[in-house]
Amino acid sequence: MRCVIARFPFELVKSEVQQSMKGIKPEPITGESVVISRRSYPVKQVGEVITRQDRRDFTAGEVVRALTRLGFTCRTLPEPVPEAAPTPVEAASALLGSPAVTG
Secondary structure (H helix, E strand, O other), X not given: OEEEEOOEEEEOOHHHHHHHHOOOOOOOXXXXXXXXXXXXXXXXXXXXXXXXXXXXXOOHHHHHHHHHHHOOEEEOOOOOOOOOOOOHHHHHHHHHOOXXXXX
16 A cells, blocks of 8 residues: 655555564553554554654654554554542541541
């Protein structure tokens, strides 16, 4: 499949992308990721390997679009769920502290 990443045309084939990533240890995922051969890789790492370009030269979106068109599963990092604010009773209880233990 022909695609453009960082203004350069590439001819990508799913099996060749899988072969390129074989034996490469996935880095910690901090953003978008892609599943290749049952392993999750950051899309920027995959983009760097398959294009041989610096990660700063392309966006994660460009790589996600290309890999999605090839049939790979791409995921975004879920937003952290904010903690629920304590109720007034819980807040007052926290301010007062726990009861002293006598023994």
